[in-house]
Amino acid sequence: MSYSRFAIYYVPPEGPLATFGATWLGWDVLRGLEVPQFDLPGLDDITMTPRKYGFHGTLKPPFRLQTGHTVDDLASAASKMAAALAPATCDGLKLTPLGRFLALTPQGDMSQLQRVAETCVQELDAFRAPASEAELARRRKAGLNARQDALLTQWGYPYVFEEFKFHLTLTGRLPADILPVWVDNVQSCLPDLPTPFVVDQIALCGEREDGRFELLHRYTLAG
Template sequence: MSCAFFKEDGETGEFMSYSRFAIYYVPPEGPLATFGATWLGWDILRGATMPQFNVPGLDDITMTPRKYGFHGTLKPPFHLKPGQTQAALETAVAAMASRIAPAICDGLRLTPLSRFLALTPYGALGQLQQVAEACVRELDDFRAPASASELTKRRAAGLTERQDALLTRWGYPYVMEEFRFHLTLTGKLPEDAVPHWTTVVVRDLPKLPRPFVVNQIALCGERRDGRFELIHRYTLAG
């Protein structure tokens, strides 16, 4: 279901509606955000395409994460429950953010996760876990239940008993204690390609933040073209 028109699309001049919403960490304006937009070819902050780094094969390996933009997921994408509105969701996110304390980790580092590459935090992660759990729990009244086809698709990946229970309860299997914060850089890579792309990423990465501070959350929406863009940021002030 799409919500009411919200804002003008920077590329077409048309007003956008959103089919799904998500709560993300989106890096603030600066070298890391610019790197992420240029690496993926999509600027989630402006809702606009970006020329990618001139690297052979980069377009192919970033095709999957491109639509979501450079981000770390806190509450996974969801459809609005019938009867809920974007305006009510924005109000709830603002109220929640006012009660949540910022999260501080030691830093970010490049990590191979199975067969894809991502930036992941290190050090004490409890505060970041608390932010994500609050987003999942406190905004769940806005989430339409996952459809049977969505549940089937998730289960096809092979879930543990606990992950399946989380999927049933929260609409996504990798939340709560299964949550692992990451900013995705690639889709699944051939195993023998991981070292090559690790080298390429390291070459283009800016200096990564130390410490890594999550002091804002971002409400993002999925546009009609299937790509996500920033709707509004909220400062964590608890």
């Protein structure tokens, strides 16, 4: 299998939360296969955008591999980084409207989670091929502020470091009038959410030829 891009995600371990995420989106990133969704009218449509990525929280956003590096090189570096990186703990997870889409977001002190994400962005950046002019232009259409544009230029993505907000995406952009309905629908399907929420592992994921991401390796945070 060849992969066009790679990313470092938090992917929940096997269990109720991972099962919920796969069944909600219709894509199991752990196993790299489609699964039946919850029986909710319209669910297929509102999850079309996040489905390809699987249920995850981004730590280092998707990137193309820099010339001269291999997937094995990236995997080895991610493993070494994880071995030296301490886990992160927050109070828990909560269903949150982020603008017009829905996500699970961490609650409480985010500093440990911020540290994990910043380490992933920085320490693996040598493996990231520079963003193309087309990619930069597409990102800038979102109307970035000066700091976001500087981050985009340096790191290939505008929402890192102080602009980073960890979340596990559940929907695409929703019309305002149906947002409350989908809040209720998510709540009806959610398992008990973890308290505390602990990120003690990271996942190297790859984008397949069909555009969908799947898990390649997991690494325990052991620092």
